[in-house]
Amino acid sequence: MDTDRAESRRGVVERTWRPAALLAACLAIWHLITVTGMVEAYLVPSPARTFGLLADKWSYLWGHTWVTTYETVLGFVIAGVLGVLVAVAMVYSRTIESTAYPILLFAQVIPKIAIAPLFVVWLGFGFEPKVIVAVLMAFFPVVISTVTGLKSVDTEMLELAATMGGGPVKTFVKIRFPAALPHLFAGLKVAVTLAVTGAVVGEFVGSNEGLGYVILQANGNMDTPMLFAGLIVISLVGVLLFLLLDLAEKLMLPWHASRRGAAVTTLLAKGGS
């Protein structure tokens, strides 16, 4: 038991030190570029100045971060629920699938930044247009991954279910949907990062709050330290939401995580030998 825990702690160190080292290297390069004067300070502020500003203006940034996070999460949740429902409908009805696919694809390829102004015209400067853009961004990967997941179920498993006589609802609840969860989570992870982009794009187009607004303002004032600070906070929001989903996946699908872990270990063992 104790060795297990030590093992897993060593695993965490093993997994985190490389990305941490890379991050430190990037910061070091950023620092060097600014202190040597290779780039003018008004174009690229030093890390010290950027993080100093982050600390100084924390309460100002916090308010805007909250707005953007709210829009992102709301958009993501709506996209997740709608996406799963549409995917289920598409998998169970060929008519719905053939009808919905072209519309979905059209909605996906249309540049969101180009239609975002329309939502502002329709819905004003509130949070609604941002949420809608976030939904539009996040919806497609959820649908595609859920459809793939629901279709990935073994035909033999479905034939067995037919001989067990549980009916379509039980088959869906006990077999099809759980089997689709790993795919669904993969889609959700992509979706949540896109939802952040969607919310920020919505804010760019017309708003008086949110991190997109902060960046736009900073840009107008040639305030590059604030611009950098805004970018850092946006990235942190995205990374944090992604990690939350990753954690949820590990908690909900321990069987999948452990299997994936096993596969990776065997691959590594093979590569090492």
Added chain:
Amino acid sequence: MSTDVAATTTSAVEINDVSVRFQSKRTEVTAIQQVSIDVAPGEFVSIVGPSGCGKSTLLKLVSGLLKPSSGTVTLLGEQVRGPRHDIGFVFQRAALLEWRSARRNILLQAEMRGMNSAEAGRRADELIEMTGLSGFENALPHELSGGMQQRVALCRALLHRPRVLLMDEPFGALDALTREQMNVELHRVWRETGTTVLLVTHSIAESVYLANRVIVLTQRPAVVKEVIEVDLPAERDYSATMARPEFASATAHIRDLLGAVTGQD
């Protein structure tokens, strides 16, 4: 007419003049042509034949997962018209749900059927004990060996005490030694439960060791080439059975038949 009724009441499975044609855009494949097979209640029948001749198709017909193009299939006195629930099915791949433990995979059968859960639990434990899975109830499928996974699939197929068990190359993916063990276990389970079994297999030794009768099919379109009555005692010790002259002659005969069949074209 009256003889028909008599026949259906005495057979567990009655395949009557059945043909199956698969139609695709370009071709039409006749998988099974006018096959008739009768299986008595409690009987163990093995089906052997060249690969692709239509053995899996035959089991799907009996379970109602597939409809015949012509002819009728009668299961336990009732004509098969759609998926039947009064059977147990075991496929070559165990087809387990990877997020469920061994025991909960077995209990899937009960949940889908809405069986009483306390009784199903007792039955599951009994089967786990019978198939030597004790100690692995809570293991996930990927933590089990191929043989154990197949045992779980067998337990799942037996949970609701089906009167007919259909098995499609259940041990095809196992190594020779595990396969022998599974044969011995299946033989014991069959003797204890009295279930009617239809077993599709590629192993001639397995087909003879386990069965009362072996049905040899020809290459596609499959017709019944010959039915071999296995003349061995009901109680079959593995190595003693292998050593019997009746066993040797039966396997040699089936090998001949299959060789002759595949040598035709």
